Amino acid sequence: MKSIGILGFGVVGSGVAEVIAMNTEKIAKHMGEEVRVKRILDLRDFPDSPFNNLVTHDSEEFFNDSEISIVVETIGGARVAYEFTKRALSMGKSVVTSNKELVSTHGVELMQLAEDNNCSYLFEAAVGGGIPIIRPLHRCLAANQILKIAGIVNGTTNFILTKMRDEGLSYDDALKQAQANGYAEQNPTADVEGIDAQRKLSILSSIALSGQYVSPDSIHTEGISKLTLDDINFAESINASVKLIAYFSHPEGGVPAVFVAPHVVSKSSLIASVDGVFNAIMVEGNALGESMFYGQGAGKLATASAVVADVLDAGLHLHKDVHITKWYNTDSKVTLDYEDVVVSILVKGDADAVSSTLVSYETSKLADNAVVVKGIAHKDIDAKLPSGATWLHYLG
Amino acid sequence: MKSIGILGFGVVGSGVAEVIAMNTEKIAKHMGEEVRVKRILDLRDFPDSPFNNLVTHDSEEFFNDSEISIVVETIGGARVAYEFTKRALSMGKSVVTSNKELVSTHGVELMQLAEDNNCSYLFEAAVGGGIPIIRPLHRCLAANQILKIAGIVNGTTNFILTKMRDEGLSYDDALKQAQANGYAEQNPTADVEGIDAQRKLSILSSIALSGQYVSPDSIHTEGISKLTLDDINFAESINASVKLIAYFSHPEGGVPAVFVAPHVVSKSSLIASVDGVFNAIMVEGNALGESMFYGQGAGKLATASAVVADVLDAGLHLHKDVHITKWYNTDSKVTLDYEDVVVSILVKGDADAVSSTLVSYETSKLADNAVVVKGIAHKDIDAKLPSGATWLHYLG
Numbered sequence: 001m002k003s004i005g006i007l008g009f010g011v012v013g014s015g016v017a018e019v020i021a022m023n024t025e026k027i028a029k030h031m032g033e034e035v036r037v038k039r040i041l042d043l044r045d046f047p048d049s050p051f052n053n054l055v056t057h058d059s060e061e062f063f064n065d066s067e068i069s070i071v072v073e074t075i076g077g078a079r080v081a082y083e084f085t086k087r088a089l090s091m092g093k094s095v096v097t098s099n100k101e102l103v104s105t106h107g108v109e110l111m112q113l114a115e116d117n118n119c120s121y122l123f124e125a126a127v128g129g130g131i132p133i134i135r136p137l138h139r140c141l142a143a144n145q146i147l148k149i150a151g152i153v154n155g156t157t158n159f160i161l162t163k164m165r166d167e168g169l170s171y172d173d174a175l176k177q178a179q180a181n182g183y184a185e186q187n188p189t190a191d192v193e194g195i196d197a198q199r200k201l202s203i204l205s206s207i208a209l210s211g212q213y214v215s216p217d218s219i220h221t222e223g224i225s226k227l228t229l230d231d232i233n234f235a236e237s238i239n240a241s242v243k244l245i246a247y248f249s250h251p252e253g254g255v256p257a258v259f260v261a262p263h264v265v266s267k268s269s270l271i272a273s274v275d276g277v278f279n280a281i282m283v284e285g286n287a288l289g290e291s292m293f294y295g296q297g298a299g300k301l302a303t304a305s306a307v308v309a310d311v312l313d314a315g316l317h318l319h320k321d322v323h324i325t326k327w328y329n330t331d332s333k334v335t336l337d338y339e340d341v342v343v344s345i346l347v348k349g350d351a352d353a354v355s356s357t358l359v360s361y362e363t364s365k366l367a368d369n370a371v372v373v374k375g376i377a378h379k380d381i382d383a384k385l386p387s388g389a390t391w392l393h394y395l396g
Numbered sequence: 397m398k399s400i401g402i403l404g405f406g407v408v409g410s411g412v413a414e415v416i417a418m419n420t421e422k423i424a425k426h427m428g429e430e431v432r433v434k435r436i437l438d439l440r441d442f443p444d445s446p447f448n449n450l451v452t453h454d455s456e457e458f459f460n461d462s463e464i465s466i467v468v469e470t471i472g473g474a475r476v477a478y479e480f481t482k483r484a485l486s487m488g489k490s491v492v493t494s495n496k497e498l499v500s501t502h503g504v505e506l507m508q509l510a511e512d513n514n515c516s517y518l519f520e521a522a523v524g525g526g527i528p529i530i531r532p533l534h535r536c537l538a539a540n541q542i543l544k545i546a547g548i549v550n551g552t553t554n555f556i557l558t559k560m561r562d563e564g565l566s567y568d569d570a571l572k573q574a575q576a577n578g579y580a581e582q583n584p585t586a587d588v589e590g591i592d593a594q595r596k597l598s599i600l601s602s603i604a605l606s607g608q609y610v611s612p613d614s615i616h617t618e619g620i621s622k623l624t625l626d627d628i629n630f631a632e633s634i635n636a637s638v639k640l641i642a643y644f645s646h647p648e649g650g651v652p653a654v655f656v657a658p659h660v661v662s663k664s665s666l667i668a669s670v671d672g673v674f675n676a677i678m679v680e681g682n683a684l685g686e687s688m689f690y691g692q693g694a695g696k697l698a699t700a701s702a703v704v705a706d707v708l709d710a711g712l713h714l715h716k717d718v719h720i721t722k723w724y725n726t727d728s729k730v731t732l733d734y735e736d737v738v739v740s741i742l743v744k745g746d747a748d749a750v751s752s753t754l755v756s757y758e759t760s761k762l763a764d765n766a767v768v769v770k771g772i773a774h775k776d777i778d779a780k781l782p783s784g785a786t787w788l789h790y791l792g
Contacts, residue, residue: 019539019683029606030538124536130684132528132536140520140528142426143415143704210425270690273669287415287701288526291691294666295684305683308539 002031002315003038005068007084008075009046009055012098012125015304016072017051030312038068063087070314072307073097078105089113089121094314098125098303104202104216108327115321122310122324127153127200128279130302131295137283138207138325144285146208149248150395153200155277155297156184156191157224157244162275164232165241171227183277193223194244194260201246205258206327208248212334213327220259220338227262231392234348235264238366241272245395252286256334257341263393264346339379344396347371349389357386372396398427398711399434401464403480404471405442405451408494411700412468413447426708434464459483466710468703469493474501485509485517490710494521494699500598500612504723511717518706518720523549523596524675526698527691533679534603534721540681542604545644546791549596551673551693552580552587553620553640558671560628561637567623579673589619590640590656597642601654602723604644608730609723616655616734623658627788630744631660634762637668641791648682652730653737659789660742735775740792743767745785753782768792
């Protein structure tokens, strides 16, 4: 019998208890013994939950329970969760989390702490919810140099953009629907301004660079709150969709570029068909070519099932650091300044005027008022476009 | 320095040497030391290959090289490859392969042999080429019961079906194009009759059932050679595409069903948009919901990169069985007889006549001559359809 403790009994934390209850047999078969939730630490009580008898408010009781060898951290944020994670790892208890904020800000330190204490810090659920992406990217693509990642990693914004397109809603109205459906919080900033995507991109980029840490604050980030229905309709008119893309690019021999921004995505790309709250992450390896991972990027049970998979991995290798990825800081700058990043853009404006102004770039006309310009540095865009023309990032 | 040996220097085997050469640094970083190809066993010489100096024709020299701790088996088939794999595993050398025929027919025995000799038998590349699917299915979805798998796992047939649809070619002409492009062999039977897909489904199903072995010969299999351009066009007319689907279904508390057959796939499903030689595998877990893995299902470097990822996993855990999945035989029948499998079908025929004949089933009319019938046992289909009506499997 392996005993686990859960820190924070919110959506994902309670989902972990539910998944273990619903798939007890399968989980026991995988682990070779039963897995049980022994204690749950939360400030609240949960009288309606079948797991309420496991809840304690006393962190000493929780951490001093020597039977608990694996701690699930589903508090969120980077304050209490940070302190508790350090405490557990320092005691040699493996920690499993879905907390993208904590991993992306303190991952380097926490992974080292795990290694120093012969335990694991695992976070498959931090990106893409239940979609397997952390292990596949690190382990299955280990023989590839990762050239590109383009991910729809935030379901809230994808839901809003899908609603705008399908129902002709304004951004504000679509946001209200997302809030009414429980897909957006009352304060939606972290989602709609791209901060959630930024954190996830920090994690993906650090793995893609074999552990060279890319901090969230080094990632230029634009959200979707300035997009208009006109933008959405313009994309549709050229057989494309607007998606918030977490973008990583690392040409062989070049410097990596990372940013989060809305992109017009051609429908020739599978990722343009990923709608609603679904997530998808396209990864290009220099040997593999393009691959894509698709599924529910959030949701209680989906995310919880990824947490439990990590619990199993940690449990099968107790008192050992089974890190999926190990990060380190470098003194030098890891990624390009955003203004130096070379991008493809879709320009809205008189196509012939744009093409003749930008003769030194590769351009392709999609419609009388739509041209794709390839290989332009971000800092040059506004200076070089004819007046009146506007633009968005483009993914072909 | 870790030394590997390659058995069989064909497309994938030579790709393995190429991937190790092109990504030496990344691979060394992952492994913590350099990985080199020390010897290649093949009956042929390769005067134009930069690796020709490593080729030996002498199997004694190959197997007696005590520096070789990991053997890549890329011979194919289940005869010589079987003998050599047993020989290597018996000596405690881990074996990595892309050989779906060998894994699907002798996997149970070879995995046991690996365990008995403290080494690994790994085969990420056997399904989906370079697409990570074996590890994600077993490890990342470990906390899920796998309810359904629907996979496009054969690029040759998907290329043929895409050509028929896009260029209005007959099956024979599309097959000729596939052969001209190197996507189909001169004897295309294993691909077009679904045998390759059957082997891959055997592997996926055995993993989905936590190791309960599903043999290829227990899987009802139909290929694409009987499909006509009319079938393809009919599917298009109702906004769907014809795909060869490897199908696994395991309702909670029920008996698993497995079969390979052409399906009409609604374009509301992402898998319908997977064209050409690409593969995609949709997996539904009871906690995760639907996820999908997409990419190049074949191709020299793509497949080789998955082989090398397994080499790294084996190399990081030498003298230990790091099996991704461990299979076992059961005395009882694992899956339903095909005639008892309950399916959804698309019926071509007068929609009202079909609906009124099949009143006891859930039907939905898609067009005057097209009805979807859900939940019908295979054995009942032909008996119950009105005369003149024809049908294909349907995936909604």
